[in-house]
Amino acid sequence: MLCQQCQKRPATVHFTKIVNNHKTELYLCEECARQKGDFKVFVPFSINDLLTGFLDMDKTTVHIESKGLPRCKACGMDFMQFRKIGRLGCQDCYRYFAEELTPVIKRVQGGTKHTGKVPRRAGIGLRLERQIQQLKAQLQKAIETEAFEEAARLRDQIRELERQLGQL
Structure with missing residues (x-):
């Protein structure tokens, strides 16, 4: 894409300006970006x-x-x-x-543990661990509210998932 101002050099700087909910985007070369008066600072970085x-x-x-x-x-x-x-x-x-x-x-x-998406084929163990953690949190809530039948069901589900995890 060419610079929108000079139409000579490749655009390497992208400016987005929002004024009164009106968005303006400019694609400029470095030289034109430096000359542009609206923008206070232009500091290229890597x-x-x-x-x-x-x-x-x-x-x-x-x-x-x-x-x-x-x-x-x-x-x-x-x-x-x-x-x-x-x-x-x-x-x-x-x-x-x-x-x-x-x-x-x-x-x-924001942390040192991966919390993003996990590939389906490669992340079976991680998905099981996450599911177990969610179920343990639900189990704790069920115990606190004295929903013991629900707690027993969750406990059994956790045990089954931990057994599957142990077989991986």
Whole structure:
């Protein structure tokens, strides 16, 4: 897509402006975006800059430098290299950098456990665990309200699901 203003360069900036419930979208090249007076700040950034910015917000920087840099034994990447490029070297880096990454992941994603969709074929065990947790919450409510027949039914259902989970 070409810049909507100059019609010469590719549009790499997308502006959305909403005034009095009227939405205006502009697709501009970087040069035209800088010249546009309506927009106060134009600061290009990358995802790597965003990630390393989150890392810089963490108070562990002094801690890391004082005790020595953690290093992934699988790929050899150290934590400062990760901070510089914003990407981990391999899947084992998550384990070796867990202490430094956990607060960042919690801050960005709101937790460290996956809560999104699970693929049907691959996530049978995870779906069963989630279903068991939901049933346990229902069981607790049934016990609190003294609905003992419902509680017994839920208990049996939980046991059956736990048996299925054990067979996986």
